[in-house]
Amino acid sequence: MANSGSQITILDVARVAGVSRQTVTRALNGLPDISAATRERVIGVARQLNYRPNRAAQGLVRGRDVTIGFVVDDLSNPFYPELASALSRIASEHAWSVILSDLGDDQEKARARLESLTHRVDALVLTGCRTDTVGLLPDDAVRGRALGIPIIMLDGSAADRVDAFVEIDYQAGVRAALDHLTANGRHRIAMIDSSHIASSRRHAYREYLHEHDLPWTEGSEFRDDETHQGGVQAAxxxxxxxxxxxxxxxxxxxMAIGALKEFARSGVSVPDDIAVIGTDGLALGALVTPELTSLSIDKVELAQYAVELVDNILSGRAPGGTRESRSSGLTLVVRESA
Known part of the structure; x- marks a missing residue:
């Protein structure tokens, strides 16, 4: 039995795994020059022993108190770098650091990246709906039971399996967008949606059209990948x-910028023939022609909420046995496309 009655150390993990202390460090920090089998064995032993790095000592070495792991599933989407930038700036105000991890599409590689990250950080902040990032963790790891670290979800699924979450009020945002369209005489309103999830945007869109007796059929909706090319194809x-x-x-x-491209290529004038409203409020929307009208998500507010929730949990201020939550709204930014 390793260190019965006392805190498990990195030396205990090394002894049980039959490797050196340096190998344990390399395995848990995702560093190269060790085999996949060795890395898997070390991580398995660390989990079995419920080993947690001494974050206080590491904080003294780094000169920082807390490290947040910020996990996304597609860094090529400009929304995530904008959010990561906001999170990094706000975390730095607390002398905290942020490690960014892009999980990608390969589930096994994503699981390994996430597994390694949990041994290097004090909290996980997850965002992105295309993959259920919480689902990549073992069932006994959610809500900190095995990891010993809080998990915060920003605008994602599986909120019941995390310690705290931030919801985005798409209902009110979509209504504001559709109010704007109908006030400007638009009544045959289509939707381009994600093909990966049943989005709350879609539900709010259908509800609004029904309430206002506007035409809707399944043929009013078009779904594709949440990418530029997906927008081109859906348009x-x-x-x-x-x-x-x-x-x-x-x-x-x-996707909206992809749609603008396809409309221009097909001779469909925006906004004369069709008005276009996106969602996210990316800075990129002001750089295209016509400039994109968008429901803007406040990335700074999301980042502030994430840091606040992490701070509350780590400091013990969070209500015991309950999940904290915050709600963030959307703002319609009207530009040339609608």
Missing amino acids: AELIHGYPDADAVLVYNDV
């Missing part, structure tokens, strides 16, 4: 499938 389908549409609400700004 091409919209042009042929709903040629009378005079407006479209789009799942995110990256």
Whole structure:
């Protein structure tokens, strides 16, 4: 039995795994020059022994108190670098550091990255809906039971399996966007949505059209990947499938910019023939022609909430046995496209 009655150390992990202290360090910090089998064995032993690095000592060495692991599933989407920038700036005001991890599409590699990250940070902040990042963790690891670290979800799924979460009020945002469109005489409103999730945007869109007796059929909705090319393809389908549409609400700004490209290529004038509203409020939206109208998510507010929730949990100020939550709204930024 390793250090019965006392805190497990890195030397205990090394002894049980049959490797050197340096190998344990390399395995738990995701460093190269060790085999995948050795890394897996070390991580398994660390979990079995419930080993947690001495964060206080590491903080003294780094000159920082806390390290946040910020986990996304697609860093190529400009929304995530904007959010990561805000989180890094706000964390630095607390003398905290941030490690950014892009999980990607490969589930096994994503699981390994996430597993390694949990041994290097004091808290996990997860965002992105395309993959259920919480689902990549073992069932006994959620809500800190095995990890010993808080897990905070920003605008994601599986909120019941995390310690704290931030919800984005898409209902009110979508209503503001559609109010703007109808006030400007647009009544045949299509939607380009994600093909990966049943988005709350879609639910709010359908509800609004029903309440206002606006035309809707399944043919009013077009779904594709949450990418620029996905927006291009969905817009091409919209042009042929709903040629009378005079407006479209789009799942995110990256897809909306792809739609603008396809409309221009097909001779569909924006906003004369069709108005376009995206979601995210990316700075990139002001750099395209026509400039993109968008429901803007306040990335700074999201980052502030994330740091606040981490701080409350680590400091013991969070209510015991309950999940803290925050709610963030969207702001309609009107530009040239609608």
